[in-house]
Amino acid sequence: MHIYLYEPRSNALHGLLSKLDEAQWEPVAVNDDFFERQLDLLTADGYADRPVLLSGHPRIVEHIARLRKSGCRNPILVLRDQRDPEAAMETLDAGADDDIVGPVTGFELRSRVNAITRRFHGHAAASVHIGDVTAYFDGRDPDVAGQPMKLSQRELAIFQQIALAAPRVVSKSRIYDAVYGMAEEQPFDKVIDVYICRIRKKIEEMSPLGDPHIRTIRGRGYKLAPESPDEQPVPLALAASEHEVQKAQLG
Numbered sequence: 001m002h003i004y005l006y007e008p009r010s011n012a013l014h015g016l017l018s019k020l021d022e023a024q025w026e027p028v029a030v031n032d033d034f035f036e037r038q039l040d041l042l043t044a045d046g047y048a049d050r051p052v053l054l055s056g057h058p059r060i061v062e063h064i065a066r067l068r069k070s071g072c073r074n075p076i077l078v079l080r081d082q083r084d085p086e087a088a089m090e091t092l093d094a095g096a097d098d099d100i101v102g103p104v105t106g107f108e109l110r111s112r113v114n115a116i117t118r119r120f121h122g123h124a125a126a127s128v129h130i131g132d133v134t135a136y137f138d139g140r141d142p143d144v145a146g147q148p149m150k151l152s153q154r155e156l157a158i159f160q161q162i163a164l165a166a167p168r169v170v171s172k173s174r175i176y177d178a179v180y181g182m183a184e185e186q187p188f189d190k191v192i193d194v195y196i197c198r199i200r201k202k203i204e205e206m207s208p209l210g211d212p213h214i215r216t217i218r219g220r221g222y223k224l225a226p227e228s229p230d231e232q233p234v235p236l237a238l239a240a241s242e243h244e245v246q247k248a249q250l251g
Contacts, residue, residue: 001024001025001026001050001110001113001157002025002026002027002028002050003020003025003026003027003028003050003051003052003053003113004027004028004030004034004050004051004052004053004074005017005020005027005028005029005030005053006029006030006031006034006052006053006054006055006057006060006063007029007055008031008032008055008057009055012055013029016055016079017029019104019105019106019109020106020109021106022105022106022107023105023106023107023109023110024110024139024153025106025109025110032059032063035062035063035066035067036066039066039067039070039072040070042067042070042071042072042074049074049075049117049120049161049164049178050074050178051074051075051076051077051113051116051117052067052072052074052075052076052077053077053078053079053109054076054077054078054079054096055078055079055080056078056079056080056081056084056087060078060091061090061091061094064076064078064091064094064095064096065094065095067095068094068095073120075097075098075113075116075117075120076095076096076097076098077096077097077098077099077100077109077112077113077116078091078096078098078099078100079100079102079104079109080099080100080101080102081101081102082101083101087099097116098112098116100112110138110139111138114126114137114138114139117137117164118137118164121164121165123137123164126138128163128166130163130166130167130213130224130225130226131207131211131213131225131226131227132144132145132203132206132207132208132209132211132213132226133203133207133213133224135159135160135163135166135224137160137163137164139156141156142159142163144202144203144206144207145206145207145208147206149202149203149206150202151199151202154179154195155195155198155199157178157179158175158179158192158195158196158199159199161174161175161178161179162175162196162214162222162223162224163224165223165224166223166224166225167223167224167225168223169217169220169221169222169223170221170222170223171220171221172192172193172221172222174221175192175221175222176192179192196214196222199214200212200213200214209227211226211227213225213226213227
């Protein structure tokens, strides 16, 4: 998961980067120029789930206000070294989602971001049940029919974008930007189709009904939904009886 990190103190930056890396974040360090020149990037499709973590600094209220004024909906968290209720009130009133007193682990930050993100997408609980699939928003692999389904780190990142949108449709471009948008070397966009094909196959193999659950909505993207009765194949015996009825009617 990508995260924008604002920590102007070089002596504190290294330790924070190590914590985030341990929790499998992909941190991108930014400076004051980021809040003045690159805010349009955050409003692009696929970037809204990327959190912004700001360490306590005299300019953070100004930075938060600029982010929100630009239309940024990303989770914004403030990390400070010591308790300061008045400063916390200012950051929260400016638009921050959370104000945390350190030290904290990268895993705690991840859990806080996951909670903010799932609520933003309309999920109050830490998981969602879709047919045979249980998707978790805390970084765990999903369950299929009560059994854990092992996904690679990239497969999980893609699956979670679809699960967060459930039951709505999520575009392939949004998935691509969310997973690859900040990578120095971006793969071809067909890679999303390849990964989704792998995920569908894994779900299908574990589902009692052989249901892949991930639907392709032509021209729009993908959604996580159980198979509807209209989509289910007609059994051969039933198909034969229907053919006999049609033949009788014609006769």
